[in-house]
Amino acid sequence: xxxxxxxxxxxxxxxxxxxxxxxxxxxxxxxxxxxxxxxxxxxxxxxxxxxxxxxxxxxxxxxxxxxxxxxxxxxxxxxxxxxxxxxxxxxxxxxxxxxxxxxxxxxxxxxxxxxxxxxxxxxxxxxxxxxxxxxxxxxxxxxxxxxxxxxxxxxxxxxxxxxxxxxxxxxxxxxxxxxxxxxxxxxxxxxxxxxxxxxxxxxxxxxxxxxxxxxxxxxxxxxxxxxxxxxxxxxxxxxxxxxxxxxxxxxxxxxxxxxxxxxxxxxxxxxxxxxxxxxxxxxxxxxxxxxxxxxxxxxxxxxxxxxxxxxxxxxxxxxxxxxxxxxxxxxxxxxxxxxxxxxxx
Numbered sequence: 001x002x003x004x005x006x007x008x009x010x011x012x013x014x015x016x017x018x019x020x021x022x023x024x025x026x027x028x029x030x031x032x033x034x035x036x037x038x039x040x041x042x043x044x045x046x047x048x049x050x051x052x053x054x055x056x057x058x059x060x061x062x063x064x065x066x067x068x069x070x071x072x073x074x075x076x077x078x079x080x081x082x083x084x085x086x087x088x089x090x091x092x093x094x095x096x097x098x099x100x101x102x103x104x105x106x107x108x109x110x111x112x113x114x115x116x117x118x119x120x121x122x123x124x125x126x127x128x129x130x131x132x133x134x135x136x137x138x139x140x141x142x143x144x145x146x147x148x149x150x151x152x153x154x155x156x157x158x159x160x161x162x163x164x165x166x167x168x169x170x171x172x173x174x175x176x177x178x179x180x181x182x183x184x185x186x187x188x189x190x191x192x193x194x195x196x197x198x199x200x201x202x203x204x205x206x207x208x209x210x211x212x213x214x215x216x217x218x219x220x221x222x223x224x225x226x227x228x229x230x231x232x233x234x235x236x237x238x239x240x241x242x243x244x245x246x247x248x249x250x251x252x253x254x255x256x257x258x259x260x261x262x263x264x265x266x267x268x269x270x271x272x273x274x275x276x277x278x279x280x281x282x283x284x285x286x287x288x289x290x291x292x293x294x295x296x297x298x299x300x301x302x303x304x305x306x307x308x309x310x311x312x313x314x315x316x317x318x319x320x321x322x323x324x325x326x327x328x329x330x331x332x333x334x335x336x337x338x339x340x341x342x343x344x345x
Contacts, residue, residue, distance in 0.1 A: 025243035071095035147182030153252035161238035170207035176230035177221035220336020289319035
């Protein structure tokens with residue numbers, strides 16, 4: 001079981017030798033990441049910004065990722081009603097820092113522009129403006145998005161996870177429960193996200209990874225009885241003995257959880273049945289959920305020694321969350337996602 005060690009003193013993430021100066025979790029981004037301080041091969045550095053925006057009917061997800069030897073620009077459109085999803089990704093070779101992704105998530109822009117794909121995450125410190133254009137997204141139709149995220153919760157999930165190998169680490173922030181407003185145009189279809197019902201999540205990741213990893217991640221944000229509720233759960237890689245990334249957010253305040261287990265149903269041969277009901281249980285009994293899938297956004301890519309097998313499943317959560325003060329939140333049919341990803345990279 002992981003202890004929950006909170007980092008409270010600001011400072012640099014890495015020392016002069018490129019080793020982590022501290023490990024654990026924090027509720028704000030108080031440690032400073034600097035790509036130039038890393039003392040590992042540039043091919044092993046992985047940096048990404050991933051935004052998910054969704055309401056009861058639709059979700060969109062946008063990624064700018066610099067994975068060292070490969071850059072990835074990805075756009076997903078998910079329809080919960082049909083259900084149906086389209087994901088398109090553009091790959092680039094050996095960006096190795098050329099994307100100039102920011103060293104923090106507090107303020108600064110992540111921008112990729114090319115002839116056929118443009119993804120801009122503009123962050124002025126007050127709001128986040130997501131502008132996306134993807135030509136020939138599907139059937140020759142163009143996809144565009146113009147969405148603004150505001151009312152960022154005052155606390156978030158920030159974690160420093162070391163790997164067993166020296167100078168390998170993952171520095172990650174999950175901001176859960178921003179308010180989203182804007183629109184998506186795809187061909188003749190227009191989808192409007194309204195601030196009264198649409199939410200946004202940011203997964204901000206920087207680190208030096210080992211070659212083979214499996215991770216489990218889940219998140220959701222919604223309103224319950226006039227209060228903003230969100231959660232971030234996950235595990236699977238690195239040394240998490242100092243802290244887990246499990247956290248609940250209530251009106252923007254973080255409540256730390258211990259360990260949460262993803263129970264994905266299996267068939268007789270031990271293969272995951274992603275579209276059957278999952279269960280989530282927690283060591284401290286503060287996150288107890290069932291999860292009924294709507295759609296599995298799955299992808300498998302393999303090229304020589306590199307492969308990625310992803311199942312990001314969207315569905316409805318039902319169960320209870322318990323806050324630090326013992327208050328119990330009943331979660332009824334709220335949309336979120338849970339995923340299992342296996343990477344060789």
